[in-house]
Amino acid sequence: MLSLSSCVRLAPPPVDRPDDRANAFTTRLGRFVELDHEEISALDQIARHPRRYRAGEILFHEGSHPQHVCLIQEGFALRYKCSRDGKRQILGYLIEGDICDAHFTIFNKCDHSVQLLTDALIVQIPTQVLMETIVRYPRIERAILLTTLVEKAMLREWLLNVAQRDACQKLAHFFCEMAARLTAVGLANDDGSISLPLTQRELADTVGLTTVHANRTLQRLRSDGLITLTHRRLTILDPDRLCELADFNQDYLRIDDRPLELAFRSFG
């Protein structure tokens, strides 16, 4: 029913970070839309004063109504939501260059929480300031829109993953996705390994397994020679086989798209 494009390429870091200390947010948006000098410096302006946060801090509380947005310059965060009986579902991960959350501020409250997994370098931007910027620079607005579309595509993919695949495939798919994303922002090592600062509890809550079963599944992936995972570092030993197992196709992440020119204003 579905065409499966053979799409196995996690290896070559497709992005060269303009320079090492470039604002991660600017870099990210620049991957979606061609930004000119003025726009770039407007973004850098905005992100001038990052602050250091501690692992475990909660950036947004479910139910709260923040008046600001966070730009992740460095570090990992996760979105989650709990069911009444206390089960946690992780809804997504935020990495360097991600914005969080352009939309909380529109409705009157957050429908989920965002928490830091690691120490992090983050810029808080008052909603008002972001507003002014996007009004002035439609291309920036469009780029932000595109990032939210990718997020939505990830949610759809996760839904498919969690609902239709078995434990091995679920974890495999998650690993592929994270590897692709981290590689895309230049966070993969030369050997292709990535830092994945999650406990097995997080892994389990990501794909809807218990920790015990996540652990056993992990052992399976290891003994099958597909991955290595120690000290919070993941190495994909056999990308082809892992992608194959996971039915992973990174198109939805839009990593390989080239920046669009601004054909027309963004719409919704």
Next chain:
Amino acid sequence: MLSLSSCVRLAPPPVDRPDDRANAFTTRLGRFVELDHEEISALDQIARHPRRYRAGEILFHEGSHPQHVCLIQEGFALRYKCSRDGKRQILGYLIEGDICDAHFTIFNKCDHSVQLLTDALIVQIPTQVLMETIVRYPRIERAILLTTLVEKAMLREWLLNVAQRDACQKLAHFFCEMAARLTAVGLANDDGSISLPLTQRELADTVGLTTVHANRTLQRLRSDGLITLTHRRLTILDPDRLCELADFNQDYLRIDDRPLELAFRSFG
């Protein structure tokens, strides 16, 4: 861990449809943003020529690159995506007043398919036309943005549902959501029953069960006196108990929000 607001109210149809033949799309957007006369007639203008489609037709094909958007005036559709081994996951349902899909046209292809469940009355709008409209009417742009945010919230809720709840709760939650949405657009009967033109196969593919198990779960809900489901019509016999079972809180659907004034331009 999670605050559970007691939030059990599916019953009173919170929206009065302005008049019975009002453009469903205009009505929907009007729930999010205060529209003036000019905006309303612009929308009605756009949606002037609906066409009739047949059940089963595919509105958007995964992988295609449409140059138009669809407004559903009447009828049911579903989004879906299949895994390599042919398992289908339903990603969402489209009902009267929904727009589909404002964003396909931005990226170079659809990452999933959309198919009609019933005969339907639909307006196809060339992307270009929609673009022009939202450029002219920022409030419309904002309203469309809000609809996409609700969609995203639904995806998050589905993820939690599919990953963390048991079979009974999953179905119960889905029923609550559909009842809330259909009630909100005035499609519930006086007795609160709703038309739900799905087979058990669709039900199963929605919440990630097999048809056999979906069937058994359904029987359980029935024999527990929670619902009735025959001839594609769902009646929730005991809304309180069903919501309680499902851990359902309709806040994320934003049905009870009152229209926002346009404080600032939408962003992303």
Next chain:
DNA sequence: CGGAAGATTGATAACTCTCAAAAATAGTGG
């Protein structure tokens, strides 16, 4: 060094799936 958090293991139970077939329903053409 000591305690806490995380990872691992074992045994058992529960839930959900698979396969297969029968019953009921809906749809179609004569």
Next chain:
DNA sequence: CCACTATTTTTGAGAGTTATCAATCTTCCG
């Protein structure tokens, strides 16, 4: 309107995956 077929729903039995509970081992961190 009926016959006939395809689809959908329902049922049964058995297998398999994943969850649960509880304990041990390991690692991390002050």
